[in-house]
Amino acid sequence: MPPLLLPRKVPLTASVLGLGSSLLLGFVTFRANRLAAGEAIRLLQTGPCGGPVLMAAWIILATTSILKIPERWVNFTLGLLPGALVPTALKVAGGQAERTALASGDIARVSLGAAFWVSLFAAAVIMLDAWHTGGLRRKLTLFSATLGIAVTVYLMVSGEMSHLSILREFINRRERFTGELMAHLALSSSAVGMAVLLGLPLGILAHRKARLRGGAFFVLNTLQTVPSLALFGILIPLLAALTSRFPVLGEAGIQGIGTAPALIALTVYSLLPVARNTFAGFSSVDPAAVDAGRGMGMTGSQLLVRVEFPIASPIILNGIRVALVQAIGLTAVAALIGAGGFGVFIFQGLGQAATDLVLLGAIPTNLIAAAADALLNGLIGVANPRGLR
Amino acid sequence: MTDRNRRTLIPLAALAGLFVLLTAWMDPWRMVLSTVFPTLDKVVYPLAPFRRLVAEHILLVGSSSILASTAGLCIGIAVTRQWGREFLPAVNALASMGQTFPPVAVLALAVPAVGFGFKPTVIALFLYGLLPVLRNTIAGLQTLDPAVLEAASGMGMNPLQILTLVEIPLALPVIMAGVRISTVINIGTATLGATIGAGGLGKPIIAGLIGENPAYIIEGAVLVGLFAILVDGVLGIVSRDRADG
Numbered sequence: 001m002p003p004l005l006l007p008r009k010v011p012l013t014a015s016v017l018g019l020g021s022s023l024l025l026g027f028v029t030f031r032a033n034r035l036a037a038g039e040a041i042r043l044l045q046t047g048p049c050g051g052p053v054l055m056a057a058w059i060i061l062a063t064t065s066i067l068k069i070p071e072r073w074v075n076f077t078l079g080l081l082p083g084a085l086v087p088t089a090l091k092v093a094g095g096q097a098e099r100t101a102l103a104s105g106d107i108a109r110v111s112l113g114a115a116f117w118v119s120l121f122a123a124a125v126i127m128l129d130a131w132h133t134g135g136l137r138r139k140l141t142l143f144s145a146t147l148g149i150a151v152t153v154y155l156m157v158s159g160e161m162s163h164l165s166i167l168r169e170f171i172n173r174r175e176r177f178t179g180e181l182m183a184h185l186a187l188s189s190s191a192v193g194m195a196v197l198l199g200l201p202l203g204i205l206a207h208r209k210a211r212l213r214g215g216a217f218f219v220l221n222t223l224q225t226v227p228s229l230a231l232f233g234i235l236i237p238l239l240a241a242l243t244s245r246f247p248v249l250g251e252a253g254i255q256g257i258g259t260a261p262a263l264i265a266l267t268v269y270s271l272l273p274v275a276r277n278t279f280a281g282f283s284s285v286d287p288a289a290v291d292a293g294r295g296m297g298m299t300g301s302q303l304l305v306r307v308e309f310p311i312a313s314p315i316i317l318n319g320i321r322v323a324l325v326q327a328i329g330l331t332a333v334a335a336l337i338g339a340g341g342f343g344v345f346i347f348q349g350l351g352q353a354a355t356d357l358v359l360l361g362a363i364p365t366n367l368i369a370a371a372a373d374a375l376l377n378g379l380i381g382v383a384n385p386r387g388l389r
Numbered sequence: 390m391t392d393r394n395r396r397t398l399i400p401l402a403a404l405a406g407l408f409v410l411l412t413a414w415m416d417p418w419r420m421v422l423s424t425v426f427p428t429l430d431k432v433v434y435p436l437a438p439f440r441r442l443v444a445e446h447i448l449l450v451g452s453s454s455i456l457a458s459t460a461g462l463c464i465g466i467a468v469t470r471q472w473g474r475e476f477l478p479a480v481n482a483l484a485s486m487g488q489t490f491p492p493v494a495v496l497a498l499a500v501p502a503v504g505f506g507f508k509p510t511v512i513a514l515f516l517y518g519l520l521p522v523l524r525n526t527i528a529g530l531q532t533l534d535p536a537v538l539e540a541a542s543g544m545g546m547n548p549l550q551i552l553t554l555v556e557i558p559l560a561l562p563v564i565m566a567g568v569r570i571s572t573v574i575n576i577g578t579a580t581l582g583a584t585i586g587a588g589g590l591g592k593p594i595i596a597g598l599i600g601e602n603p604a605y606i607i608e609g610a611v612l613v614g615l616f617a618i619l620v621d622g623v624l625g626i627v628s629r630d631r632a633d634g
Contacts, residue, residue: 128483226577227576229613230577230610237603336595349497355500366491
């Protein structure tokens with residue numbers, strides 16, 4: 001008799017994780033009001049049909065991952081189901097929130113629970129594994145993930161989920177949210193912009209002048225080690241002292257707290273990845289390429305712009321990517337010194353013990369960091385000079 | 390010990406001395422800060438002696454970093470073995486995605502899961518500290534020369550011997566670099582733990598920000614900055630020593 005089982009370890013582990021968490025942990029959390037203690041509601045205790053559908057999906061995924069069945073079926077199940085699972089889970093949670101609102105009034109809150117997040121994680125693991133597997137499963141995953149994200153965004157925007165606690169927090173602060181988004185983007189991107197303006201020349205200089213190299217990178221490395229809250233903190237009295245000594249600075253809008261110390265600290269943190277990678281990028285240029293350019297009669301600045309910089313640009317962009325992702329995360333901390341951004345929601349939420357307000361700050365911060373990461377990775381692909389690909 | 394290590398040892402020892410002095414002895418703080426801020430009533434953080442804050446900080450970072458390094462090493466070893474290799478691509482992808490997570494977000498998300506205080510901070514520090522160690526363990530173990538491993542098995546070593554006597558010693562510099570990154574990040578994130586009631590050197594900084602007392606801010610910031618530079622330097626020496634040994 002041929003063997004019946006052919007365990008595919010990754011999707012199997014992930015779907016057991018999804019199934020187990022849905023059985024044991026709360027899928028949504030019910031609160032009598034925004035700040036009351038939560039009561040976990042498991043998936044099968046939610047509305048009439050959503051729970052069993054999700055359970056069935058996990059069981060199908062687990063069975064597919066362990067049985068010896070034709071590869072094409074496996075590809076279709078593992079490629080399509082996880083992408084469909086995510087918006088379905090959201091819909092189930094949103095439906096439960098709506099029923100609760102009808103039953104217990106508008107003060108009651110329904111938040112996403114542990115089982116929801118674990119399921120999301122498990123589905124992501126299956127998709128990542130499918131992406132690596134390649135072939136048909138990769139294409140189907142790409143299709144279902146794109147569709148899943150589109151449906152998720154639609155559910156969020158359409159107002160169908162508006163009874164979920166996190167969206168209630170959003171609706172209460174719609175204008176504030178846009179403002180903090182803008183503040184967050186402006187602060188992190190201008191810090192990285194300043195770091196590029198300073199770090200590019202610094203990196204090139206470090207490449208050309210060996211004497212400067214050790215000292216410059218020692219200072220930047222040491223500054224990078226200093227915790228963000230400490231650097232923000234030290235800058236506050238420093239800037240306050242400067243503005244009281246030179247009132248001109250105060251008139252220019254520079255204050256001890258707020259944007260000025262945040263921008264300085266974030267620029268300092270972004271400087272190391274940019275300068276280090278500029279140095280590494282220029283060091284990676286084959287001296288023969290420079291020689292060839294010189295032989296063609298290029299001047300020093302022509303060599304820099306047309307030979308060295310294009311060859312170094314992917315590595316430099318990678319430094320900018322690291323700096324940008326880091327700056328977006330650190331901007332959230334800068335809210336503590338009054339610089340605005342999504343950190344405002346995070347720390348307000350922590351202060352009020354309001355989970356969903358924390359999420360309203362943390363999730364968008366993660367999303368823009370991931371988006372910046374993806375964007376720069378795309379640019380790196382494009383920036384690779386054609387001759388070197 | 391390498392030349393470079395010998396050269397960094399003296400400034401590092403001086404820094405350690407300064408750190409101990411500033412932790413144990415309040416008078417220099419009082420003298421300097423009351424001259425700089427003559428208008429402040431109180432210049433030294435009153436709620437806890439610095440040695441207690443430093444001890445809390447060490448406990449937070451120490452426990453989470455030891456846990457994170459152990460777990461990162463174990464997972465990294467597991468996914469590079471024959472039986473765990475199926476997990477390697479997914480773990481790799483998760484680890485690099487996880488590092489785009491801002492540390493403060495991880496900290497904030499641990500609160501709804503576990504509540505306020507010491508425990509969620511250690512959990513968040515553990516989760517975030519895991520990634521650099523994991524990534525470097527995988528990188529270190531995967532870039533080993535296959536010829537070396539073949540030679541080891543040709544000598545009659547069993548897989549466990551190859552792992553403990555060949556692979557880990559050769560990959561140790563890269564692994565230690567991951568431990569260093571992870572620990573330094575954790576010192577910074579532990580400072581933010583003060584916002585969720587975990588104690589540590591972030592406490593005077595937060596208290597100073599709320600009470601508009603720049604002296605408290607400077608005390609916490611200087612101590613935690615020194616602590617981070619010190620730990621980074623020591624781990625740098627340890628990892629470079631391993632690289633030669």
